[in-house]
Amino acid sequence: MRLILMGPPGAGKGTQAKYVAEHFGIPAISTGDIFRANVSQGTPLGVEAKRYMDAGEYVPDEVTNRMVRNRIDEDDAAPGFLLDGYPRTVAQVSELDQMIEATGHRLDAAVVLTVDAEELVQRLLARAQTEGRADDTEEVIRRRQEVYTEQTEPLIDVYRSRGLLVEVDGMGEVDEVTQRVFAALDVLPSS
Numbered sequence: 001m002r003l004i005l006m007g008p009p010g011a012g013k014g015t016q017a018k019y020v021a022e023h024f025g026i027p028a029i030s031t032g033d034i035f036r037a038n039v040s041q042g043t044p045l046g047v048e049a050k051r052y053m054d055a056g057e058y059v060p061d062e063v064t065n066r067m068v069r070n071r072i073d074e075d076d077a078a079p080g081f082l083l084d085g086y087p088r089t090v091a092q093v094s095e096l097d098q099m100i101e102a103t104g105h106r107l108d109a110a111v112v113l114t115v116d117a118e119e120l121v122q123r124l125l126a127r128a129q130t131e132g133r134a135d136d137t138e139e140v141i142r143r144r145q146e147v148y149t150e151q152t153e154p155l156i157d158v159y160r161s162r163g164l165l166v167e168v169d170g171m172g173e174v175d176e177v178t179q180r181v182f183a184a185l186d187v188l189p190s191s
């Protein structure tokens with residue numbers, strides 16, 4: 001199973017990714033988490049990524065693509081994977097197409113979580129209180145929403161035109177959303 005999980009910042013990608021990955025027995029690969037781990041370890045990748053993340057901007061494609069390519073080459077991703085937060089740009093879509101083609105497999109679905117704009121801001125402000133992430137200030141949250149609208153929202157039509165889009169209502173309790181994702185994916189031919 002090869003899945004991507006999309007949605008605006010705060011839609012619950014990271015929250016749902018772990019349940020969905022566990023359900024299908026595949027690793028959840030979060031570009032945001034990998035960047036944050038590098039930031040906290042002070043690696044060169046982390047130093048570079050932090051500049052962009054703290055401003056609410058996307059990390060440059062070539063950096064992100066290389067990182068994902070290395071990660072999906074690892075053994076645990078051979079049976080499949082769930083990409084949480086990648087691709088986020090048109091250039092990342094082409095790169096991912098090549099990565100998957102090289103494995104002789106295909107993408108099974110692109111799941112997009114839809115959540116009201118006001119709810120997104122509330123969730124991220126609540127996360128700021130509990131986790132204190134540097135990119136969860138109101139100003140940066142607003143910038144992240146803009147970047148998503150400009151650079152990532154167009155990807156929804158790309159995957160829709162390929163017949164791979166699975167839209168899931170991301171409003172409500174975490175468990176309700178998880179059940180909706182399972183219900184949408186369990187009917188796919190390859191699962």
Ligand code: B4P
Pocket residue numbers: 007008009010011012013014015016031032033035052053056057058059060064084085086087088092123124126127135144170171172173174177
């Ligand atoms: P991410 O880590 O992907 O962060 P996100 O979009 O903010 O969060 P997500 O949607 O996963 O929300 P979550 O489940 O945590 O990216 C961070 C940054 O990394 C980007 O801005 C960018 O700079 C960089 N980056 C990552 N990928 C990149 C790429 N491909 N290219 C370039 N740059 C990249 O949920 C949010 C909050 O809501 C949580 O507190 C959660 O507990 C809560 N929540 C979740 N579901 C809920 C529900 N149903 N009800 C109530 N609350 C809920």
